[in-house]
Amino acid sequence: MVYCIGHKYICFxxxxxxxxxxxxxxxxxALPEVFKKVIETKDLIENGTAKNTSDAITISGISRSxxxxxxxxxxxxxxxxxxxxxxxxxxxxxxxxxxxxxNALFKSGANIITMNQTAPENGLAAVSIVIGIDSLKAPVxxxxxxxxxxxxxVSIKNV
Numbered sequence: 001m002v003y004c005i006g007h008k009y010i011c012f013x014x015x016x017x018x019x020x021x022x023x024x025x026x027x028x029x030a031l032p033e034v035f036k037k038v039i040e041t042k043d044l045i046e047n048g049t050a051k052n053t054s055d056a057i058t059i060s061g062i063s064r065s066x067x068x069x070x071x072x073x074x075x076x077x078x079x080x081x082x083x084x085x086x087x088x089x090x091x092x093x094x095x096x097x098x099x100x101x102x103n104a105l106f107k108s109g110a111n112i113i114t115m116n117q118t119a120p121e122n123g124l125a126a127v128s129i130v131i132g133i134d135s136l137k138a139p140v141x142x143x144x145x146x147x148x149x150x151x152x153x154v155s156i157k158n159v
Contacts, residue, residue, distance in 0.1 A: 093120035097152030
């Protein structure tokens, strides 16, 4: 969850426990113009104003190389960015494993939005779970560590 603490420029700095990367939320007034242009270009593509990336780059006035250099590193922060996560798990095909996972998510304060399970193959089933994390009782990395301990959970990760 992102909380702005009211500084003029930098509101939050934190390490994503899953990727190990450090992220900052910065007031756009403090950013170099190239980062603003990257966001503008991505917005033009997303909202359909530009037909394609090339058009969006032309409209925003950023160089193609600058856009491609930063497009995967610069994002607009929105409240909904941190409201939910998707977990992918591999479970042993045994009675109660799926139920134990669901119960552990409930007890952690997670709101299960969607759960999808594939048909078991070779005694294992893949599960995709989208959970709301607004009310988690612990950080996401701790939740995943606890879910890994459930008997029958072969693997689980945030994607």
